[in-house]
Amino acid sequence: MAAVSRATLEAAARAAGLACRGAFMPAPDDGVPCLPDGSLPATVVLLGFTGSAQWPVFAASAEARDGAAHPLDRWSRRVIGELAERFAAGAEFPDEGPPWRPFQRWARRAEPVHPSPTGVLIHPQWGLWHAYRGALTFREPVDWPRPASAPSACVSCAGHPCESTCPVGAIRPDGYDAAACAAHVASPAGLDCREGGCLARRACPEGQAHRYVGEQAQFHMRAFLAARQRSD
Ligand code: B12
Known part of the structure; x- marks a missing residue:
């Protein structure tokens, strides 16, 4: 399958109620699972929520209303699973474990987030109000710019x-x-x-x-x- 473009992925994620949260080329020590043929994916694209923007899509879903346990995890698996199938990618999820997939480590490779005293990564735009819902792993490289570097807001925060x-x-x-x-x-x-x-x-x-x-x-x-x- 031909390599998918960033624009196509961003549009598909948006339509599904998700934001692309950056991408990175995994190294062997990043803890990214291998593809079925034993090779490391060329690119990992993170998907998630930024502030309240995507919440209404989940809130209107069948999973949010069916009364069964873990509605957001089940919604994420369905929606990201559909994206994975459409783009012939693998799918990884933050609730898979223990052992947990190191999503915060991956996030620091994919976008300018930093550890904060709260344990939640801080983002220059979303602050502490963002989360990761899954990742797509691609055999072929997806062309994605390196994340812009931004200092941690916690460093200059007065009074913490x-x-x-x-x-x-x-x-x-x-x-x-x-x-x-x-x-x-x-x-x-x-x-x-x-x-x-x-x-x-x-x-x-x-x-x-x-x-x-x-x-x-x-x-x-x-x-x-x-x-x-x-x-x-
Ligand atoms: C287990 C877990 C919990 C447990 C235990 C958390 C704990 N702090 O002890 C419980 C249930 C308590 C919990 C609670 C919450 N969690 Co939680 N949790 C997880 C989970 C599933 C696994 C974390 C883990 O152990 N990973 C394994 C390690 C190896 O992965 P790692 O990426 O390398 O993580 C390391 C680094 O990030 C590093 N690190 C993190 N902060 C800092 C700070 C410094 C200074 C340094 C040096 C290192 C460092 O330490 C981590 C552990 O080694 C992750 C999802 C995931 N798969 O990562 C969510 C996750 C970390 N949780 C998340 C959130 C939002 C929360 C809550 C705020 C939920 C809420 N109420 O809204 C609360 C409060 C968390 C808090 N204040 O720490 C988000 C964080 C998103 C973000 N922006 O960073 C995650 C990524 C889930 C998601 N879907 O996005 N959580």
């Missing part, structure tokens, strides 16, 4: 409000305390986090215009608590 806002101090210098976070979010005192989303993430001044609100914010907090309960 994300580190001081969490009511239970779950964002710590030595990392994110998921257990303390989940205990608080599940408690009566965690109502604001459950209803409006993570307070530490909301305190970040970057990408405020793209903050998740309403059902999108609540959906992710419910999914976070459910994931924690499964791992306890």
Whole structure:
């Protein structure tokens, strides 16, 4: 099959309710699974959500309404699976594991994102309000510009409000305390986090215009608590 173009992929992703989140040429130590013939894909294209832009497409889907578990993961698998079939690509998913596919590592290869104290990568446009829904892996190279380099907004951030806002101090210098976070979010005192989303993430001044609100914010907090309960 002839190599697919970036423009074609971006248009197909947009029509499916996804954003192309950049691409990279994997090296052997990037943890990208091999193709069925044992070779490394030439290009990996990441797909995801940027702010609230794609949420309405998922919210209107059958998966969002059928009441079964893991609606967003199931929607991602269907929609990205269809793209993979159409473009004769492989498909990888962030919920596949453990062991987990190292999506944050891949993201740092594909676009100018940086680690933040919250554990969520910070993006120069979307701030902390973005996520990865899957990746397409191509045997043939897809022509994609190298990501523009941009400094981490956390480096010049005054006061690091994300580190001081969490009511239970779950964002710590030595990392994110998921257990303390989940205990608080599940408690009566965690109502604001459950209803409006993570307070530490909301305190970040970057990408405020793209903050998740309403059902999108609540959906992710419910999914976070459910994931924690499964791992306890
Ligand atoms: C397990 C998991 C969780 C667990 C445990 C997370 C934890 N921090 O302990 C739980 C259920 C608690 C969780 C919660 C959430 N998660 Co989570 N999670 C994952 C998952 C499935 C695997 C992560 C993993 O272990 N990967 C394995 C390692 C080897 O992969 P890696 O890419 O190399 O990751 C490393 C680097 O990124 C590096 N790193 C990350 N930050 C920093 C910071 C510094 C300073 C340094 C040096 C390194 C570093 O450390 C990571 C671990 O080694 C990923 C999806 C995925 N497949 O990656 C999502 C993922 C990381 N989660 C995500 C999100 C959004 C969340 C939540 C905010 C969900 C919500 N409520 O909205 C919360 C809060 C997370 C937080 N504050 O850390 C997003 C992050 C998107 C982004 N913009 O970066 C991901 C990528 C899922 C997605 N679909 O996009 N999560």
